[in-house]
Amino acid sequence: MDSFIPVGKSRFLYYLHKVDTILDNAATSENPALVAYKEDLRTPFFMLEALSRLYKKICSHKKFNKLNERFKDIEDALGRIDYYDGFYQQFLQQKNIPAEITDYVKEQRDEKTQDLNDLFKEEKWIGKNKNRVAKIKKNLDQVDWFDEKHDSQAILDIYQNDIDKVIKKYKVKKLEFKDVENDVHELRRRVRWLSIYPQSLRGLMELKQNAEPPDFLKKYLTPEVLNSPFNVLPDGSGLQSHILLNNNYFYALSWLIAELGKLKDSGLKILLLEESIDKVYKTKGDVRELAHSISGEDQPTLDQILSQSQKIATTFFEENILQNLIA
Numbered sequence: 001m002d003s004f005i006p007v008g009k010s011r012f013l014y015y016l017h018k019v020d021t022i023l024d025n026a027a028t029s030e031n032p033a034l035v036a037y038k039e040d041l042r043t044p045f046f047m048l049e050a051l052s053r054l055y056k057k058i059c060s061h062k063k064f065n066k067l068n069e070r071f072k073d074i075e076d077a078l079g080r081i082d083y084y085d086g087f088y089q090q091f092l093q094q095k096n097i098p099a100e101i102t103d104y105v106k107e108q109r110d111e112k113t114q115d116l117n118d119l120f121k122e123e124k125w126i127g128k129n130k131n132r133v134a135k136i137k138k139n140l141d142q143v144d145w146f147d148e149k150h151d152s153q154a155i156l157d158i159y160q161n162d163i164d165k166v167i168k169k170y171k172v173k174k175l176e177f178k179d180v181e182n183d184v185h186e187l188r189r190r191v192r193w194l195s196i197y198p199q200s201l202r203g204l205m206e207l208k209q210n211a212e213p214p215d216f217l218k219k220y221l222t223p224e225v226l227n228s229p230f231n232v233l234p235d236g237s238g239l240q241s242h243i244l245l246n247n248n249y250f251y252a253l254s255w256l257i258a259e260l261g262k263l264k265d266s267g268l269k270i271l272l273l274e275e276s277i278d279k280v281y282k283t284k285g286d287v288r289e290l291a292h293s294i295s296g297e298d299q300p301t302l303d304q305i306l307s308q309s310q311k312i313a314t315t316f317f318e319e320n321i322l323q324n325l326i327a
Contacts, residue, residue: 006145018044033116042078050200084109177310180267188260203236207247208327220252244327
């Protein structure tokens with residue numbers, strides 16, 4: 001790491017370089033947004049959004065609020081493409097889903113892709129007059145960055161505070177999940193940041209390898225979780241200080257994020273089919289039963305999805321996983 005570049009700034013520059021590389025390659029195509037989406041532009045924007053969420057609390061520089069909005073706008077736009085594209089690819093493989101519905105979902109994907117193309121140009125991420133990344137770098141030059149020791153302590157304090165907020169909101173006597181978006185997806189969003197931050201910080205957070213985990217944790221330590229690339233944190237050997245996370249509790253967090261993701265996607269599938277049926281066939285009234293009937297033999301109902309999500313979340317918080325996340 002270049003000793004003349006503050007550690008906080010270096011993290012932003014690392015991911016901005018990835019963004020610049022992907023966008024430069026995509027800009028030569030007829031559909032830059034689709035190419036950038038397929039090249040996983042969403043990941044570096046997730047990392048930049050995570051960093052800006054942290055540093056707007058660490059540094060007094062007002063630019064971080066605006067940066068956070070810019071990064072979030074692009075990440076959200078990529079998320080909308082991913083939502084429709086993921087189900088489009090899935091519906092193509094399901095013969096029980098009418099072609100008209102699959103076509104509608106593809107149209108939505110293409111519409112969201114064009115929206116991102118427009119945003120790229122409007123915000124000058126690409127094009128002859130592109131200057132967005134250069135402007136961001138100039139803004140970063142104006143920040144009064146902490147040294148590595150104080151940077152690490154500030155991030156630890158924020159991370160602990162974020163953990164405490166999640167615990168306070170969800171460690172209640174009885175969790176009630178009534179809605180896929182506002183309950184399942186919202187919980188996943190909140191806990192997912194606790195996993196994204198360690199990835200974004202370029203080695204500041206490390207997993208502390210512990211002895212045999214207690215029996216109640218073993219249900220979370222599945223082969224899928226233990227072999228997940230999301231649970232391999234960046235190398236931090238060049239840093240002087242680190243924040244240690246308990247590996248087994250971090251794996252348990254990863255399991256919850258993955259399971260909520262599967263349940264969320266399963267629920268959103270039903271909701272998207274309802275939307276598609278309404279739009280394509282101009283139906284009136286409740287189409288949930290019809291949506292479920294064409295969704296596939298193994299498709300659970302929304303009530304089953306909400307019940308299972310509530311069950312695993314309740315157990316997770318009762319077992320005090322997040323209280324033991326920081327080693």
